[in-house]
Amino acid sequence: MQKDLTATLEYVKKLEEIDIEGVLPTSHPIKTENVLREDEPQKKELKEINELIQMAPKKKNGYVKTKRILSF
Amino acid sequence: MNKLNQLTITQAQEGMKKKKFSCQELMEDCLKRIEEIDEKIKAFITVCKKRAIQEAKEKDEIIQREKDLEDLFQKYPLFGIPIAVKDSFCTAGIKTTAASRVLENYIPTYDATVVKKLKEAGAVIIGKTNLDAWCHGSSTEASDFFTTHNPWNLNRLPGGSSGGSAASVAADMVIGAIGSETAGSIRQPASWCGVVGLKPTYGRVSRFGLIAMASSLDCPGPITKTVKDSAIILQVLAGKDEYDATSLSNPVPNYLEKINRGIEGIKIGLPKEYFFPEVQKEVIEKVKEAIKVFEKMGAEIKEISLFDPRCAIAVYTILQRAEVSSNLARYDGIRYGREREFFGKEAKRRIMLGTFVLSVGYYEAYYLRAQKVRTLICQDFEKAFKKVDVIIGPTSPSVALPLGASKESPMFGEIQDVLVEPSTIAGLPGINICCGFSSENLPMGLQIIGPQLSEKPLLQVAFAYQNETQWHQRKPKI
Numbered sequence: 001m002q003k004d005l006t007a008t009l010e011y012v013k014k015l016e017e018i019d020i021e022g023v024l025p026t027s028h029p030i031k032t033e034n035v036l037r038e039d040e041p042q043k044k045e046l047k048e049i050n051e052l053i054q055m056a057p058k059k060k061n062g063y064v065k066t067k068r069i070l071s072f
Numbered sequence: 073m074n075k076l077n078q079l080t081i082t083q084a085q086e087g088m089k090k091k092k093f094s095c096q097e098l099m100e101d102c103l104k105r106i107e108e109i110d111e112k113i114k115a116f117i118t119v120c121k122k123r124a125i126q127e128a129k130e131k132d133e134i135i136q137r138e139k140d141l142e143d144l145f146q147k148y149p150l151f152g153i154p155i156a157v158k159d160s161f162c163t164a165g166i167k168t169t170a171a172s173r174v175l176e177n178y179i180p181t182y183d184a185t186v187v188k189k190l191k192e193a194g195a196v197i198i199g200k201t202n203l204d205a206w207c208h209g210s211s212t213e214a215s216d217f218f219t220t221h222n223p224w225n226l227n228r229l230p231g232g233s234s235g236g237s238a239a240s241v242a243a244d245m246v247i248g249a250i251g252s253e254t255a256g257s258i259r260q261p262a263s264w265c266g267v268v269g270l271k272p273t274y275g276r277v278s279r280f281g282l283i284a285m286a287s288s289l290d291c292p293g294p295i296t297k298t299v300k301d302s303a304i305i306l307q308v309l310a311g312k313d314e315y316d317a318t319s320l321s322n323p324v325p326n327y328l329e330k331i332n333r334g335i336e337g338i339k340i341g342l343p344k345e346y347f348f349p350e351v352q353k354e355v356i357e358k359v360k361e362a363i364k365v366f367e368k369m370g371a372e373i374k375e376i377s378l379f380d381p382r383c384a385i386a387v388y389t390i391l392q393r394a395e396v397s398s399n400l401a402r403y404d405g406i407r408y409g410r411e412r413e414f415f416g417k418e419a420k421r422r423i424m425l426g427t428f429v430l431s432v433g434y435y436e437a438y439y440l441r442a443q444k445v446r447t448l449i450c451q452d453f454e455k456a457f458k459k460v461d462v463i464i465g466p467t468s469p470s471v472a473l474p475l476g477a478s479k480e481s482p483m484f485g486e487i488q489d490v491l492v493e494p495s496t497i498a499g500l501p502g503i504n505i506c507c508g509f510s511s512e513n514l515p516m517g518l519q520i521i522g523p524q525l526s527e528k529p530l531l532q533v534a535f536a537y538q539n540e541t542q543w544h545q546r547k548p549k550i
Contacts, residue, residue, distance in 0.1 A: 008425055023445075
């Protein structure tokens, strides 16, 4: 794994040869504007909610159960 | 008469409209073909046999009831058509795995927008096709389950990541299929399997419900037997979706209208950098022969120069790994799916490299630099499209490679996709069509690339070539 990662990083070094002086970065290929909509909760059927909770590997009383993530 | 599974969308619709056969018969022929040969090809992860037959029967009832069939098939352009969907698209009630162990038992509660639109247009989902796990690869060998085999030669790879979809179409197991491309995942398997693969402009088709690989590049698209079928499916899929903020609101043209207008006067650019020495000789020869066909049909051919496509490999590798590391973070095994230790080797490699290039101290050297070169690649195409209407080159540097080929390099996929990465980085549309066969009877593909939102002219150019050459009539013997 380590060897593979090193080989990949070696490969991408090619980019160092390219002159990027004054070039702006592109994070997105298409010029789009920010799209906003009202932050309104969508009502879901109880059936769908139950289906979603059923998917969780561990659950209790209709809640998804996880390991403790904070300690006091 | 042919077996019904061999039909194109247009032919199948014509037949159902004239009541030459029923939707159920069409479905059964496809399912029979799958039963007969998918043991060898292994294109499908899930076949929805019962469901598909049930839905076909329902379609037949509608056909029996409906008085104006012309109107019905116009309103529902995929009415009764069996379509295979890559297993990276969420399908409500149907297992969706992305060919990964993590999602091996995941059954979504909702449909991806692409799937929803297919169903609304009357299509029947016949099954879910194999891919490289999480779309990470160009061979299907990185699937966590099994490798798909190329219908033209079972000892060869189908390409990937949409290898299952391409193989299912090439082997006539379905009438059409859906793939997704991040860089080459539609065009390259279409090339290796000798079918039509269209990667639309980024944002033209909604990504909602497509299990994300690299979100600034991912793009769903059709894999079909003919160019016309590709236009029919794109027409159904294209458009704004409120669930995908990056989907484009530009009006969707009628892709079928004047698809046969011909290519008289169209300026075709031939980038000399796309014919580098590592591209197989036979591939170069066939693409050059194809250029003569285009010329004969009235196109003007111009040699142009583009950024060395090999630079795009480096840009793509960095951006894609970075986006992958971020996208795969959501699979925590808490709400659904398995825990992270079930990620395969390739996914782990990508997560690690992506995290590395985004980390403090390396961000500028890798990620930011790659984004800047991305700008240069985009500008380079913009410049080229001031001189020419479309660009043509080989799709893949080789014909389908033997099984096992992907194991040789951790960069296998990137190197295979060298000729499609630059256009994908710039969000451009591209279409692969078959341009002949090698001495070993393996299909070869050429790609036509256009400026953003130029799907219509691309389809016209591809249609003209396919009509002239008829390579698509050739079928693999399995």
